[in-house]
Amino acid sequence: MTNYKRKKLDAFLSLSFCRLLSVIYIVHLPHLDATIEVTLRSMVASTFSMEYPKANRSFTSMSHLRRQLLPKTKDMPSGTGFGLMRLFTRKSPRSHSSKKKLPAGEQESESTTSTMSSTETTSIHRYDSGRRYNARQDIPYLLPNDEEENDRAHQQHWMINVAFGSNFDAPVQDALEKGIEVLDSGCGPATWTLEMAEKYPNSTFNGTDISPRFPQTIKPPNCHFFIHNIVDPAPFPDSTFMFIHQRLLSLGILENEWDKALADLMRTLKPGGWIELLEISYAQYENAGPKVTLLMQSVVTYGKSKGLNPGAAHVLDDMLTQAGAVNISSRRVAIPLNHGGKLGDLFWDDFKDIFMALYPVVGRLHSDLADIEEYKRFLDACKTECSEHQTALYWYRSCGQKPSNDE
Known part of the structure; x- marks a missing residue:
C-alpha cells in the first residue's frame, strides 16, 4: 500500500469516527451543556482533517461536512429543521479581548498593550485581539492566518x-x-x-x-x-x-x-x-x-x-x-x-x-x-x-x- 493510499484509508476511518460522534451529538443535543457541545464540535472538525484532499472537494467547509454527517432534513425528526443543519458552522464562544496562548515552541519576543486589546508578537506570528497574524513587518495583509x-x-x-x-x-x-x-x-x-x-x-x-x-x-x-x-x-x-x-x-x-x-x-x-x-x-x-x-x-x-x-x-x-x-x-x-x-x-x-x-x-x-x-x-x-x-x-x-x- 502506498503512503498516499494509507493516508486515504486513515482519513476514511476518521470519517467513520466522525459519523459516530455526530450521532452522539444529535441524540444527546437537548442534554448537552455548552462545554460538551463545543468539545464535540471540535472533535468532529479536528478528526476529519481539512488537509485530506477528498475533504477539500466534498468538505470545503464545515457546511459541507455537516451534509455528510447529518441526515437529510426531510428525514429528521420533527422540529429539528435547518437550524440543526447549521450546528457545525457555529463558532465556539471565544474572547476577543484576552491574550491568546502561544503555540508550543514559540517564545514571546515582544509584548505591547493598547487600549483596544492585548498584542503579542513572536518571531513568526503576532497576536491581536485573540487572533493570529503574520509577524513580518513587510507583510501588509490585514486578515489573520489562524x-x-x-x-x-x-x-x-x-x-x-x-x-x-x-x-x-x-x-x-x-x-x-x-x-x-x-x-x-x-x-x-x-x-x-x-x-x-x-x-x-x-x-x-x-x-x-x-x-x-x-x-x-x-x-x-x-x-x-x-x-x-x-x-x-x-x-x-x-x-x-x-x-x-x-x-x-x-x-x-x-x-x-x-x-x-x-x-x-x-x-x-x-x-x-x-x-x-x-x-x-x-x-x-x-x-x-x-x-x-x-x-x-x-x-x-x-x-x-x-x-x-x-x-x-x-x-x-x-x-x-x-x-x-x-x-x-x-x-x-x-x-x-x-x-x-x-x-x-x-x-x-x-x-x-x-x-x-x-x-x-x-x-x-x-x-x-x-x-x-x-x-x-x-x-x-x-x-x-x-x-x-x-x-x-x-x-x-x-x-x-x-x-x-x-x-
Whole structure:
C-alpha cells in the first residue's frame, strides 16, 4: 500500500469516527451543556482533517461536512429543521479581548498593550485581539492566518463557486483535462488548489502563500506548495504555467506593488497561457445601509492609510492590460448579503467573520465601537439592516491571455 493510499484509508476511518460522534451529538443535543457541545464540535472538525484532499472537494467547509454527517432534513425528526443543519458552522464562544496562548515552541519576543486589546508578537506570528497574524513587518495583509480564518476561507470558496457557477472563467477546461502546469498564487489554505488537483489529475497544481496555511503532509500527488511572498520574484522559471489563478489579495498587496507582482506572474506564464484574478469591491455596493457603509468605508480608509488598494476589483482589466495580457474578459457578480436564500446566508457568515477579524481596524477608527461587546451588537444590527435594505456586494473576476510568440 502506498503512503498516499494509507493516508486515504486513515482519513476514511476518521470519517467513520466522525459519523459516530455526530450521532452522539444529535441524540444527546437537548442534554448537552455548552462545554460538551463545543468539545464535540471540535472533535468532529479536528478528526476529519481539512488537509485530506477528498475533504477539500466534498468538505470545503464545515457546511459541507455537516451534509455528510447529518441526515437529510426531510428525514429528521420533527422540529429539528435547518437550524440543526447549521450546528457545525457555529463558532465556539471565544474572547476577543484576552491574550491568546502561544503555540508550543514559540517564545514571546515582544509584548505591547493598547487600549483596544492585548498584542503579542513572536518571531513568526503576532497576536491581536485573540487572533493570529503574520509577524513580518513587510507583510501588509490585514486578515489573520489562524485556523479560524482557514475555516472561513474554506466556506468562502464554496460560496464563490456557487455565486460564479465555476472555479474559473478562463478557457482552459480542455487543457486541464489533458494536463498542464497551474499556479494558485496566494493560495491560503489551498481549498481551490486541492479541489482542482483532484478534479484534474492529469494537471499539476502549485500553490504559493506567505504563510504556511496549506497542507504540508496529506495532499494529492499532483499538488505542491511553496512559501512565497507574491511581491518577490516567484521561484519558477520563465514560461512555466499555462494557467495562473489568484484571488482576494486587495488587502494583501500594496497599491504600488501590484504592477510588479503581476509582471512576475506574467513572466512565469507560458505564451498563450491564461491568468485569472478575482476580487471583492470594498468601494461600491448595492442598497447598502449606513452600518454596512461604515464597515466598508473603514476598510477603504484603513487600507489606503497602509498603502493598499481596496478598490483593486474595479481596475483588474486595466492591471492585466498593463501587465501585457490580451483577450481580456471580466464578470461582475452581486452576491446578496443576508437575503436571497442560502447563498445570502453563507455570505453573511463570511462577511461577519471577516469583520470580526477586522475588529481591531474598525475599533481603532471608531471609538464608539472599541468595546468588543458593543461591536458585536453593531454587527447584529448590521445583519438586520442588510436584510431590510436587500444589500449586495460586488465581486469581479477577470482573465487575460499572454500573447503567443507569433503575436
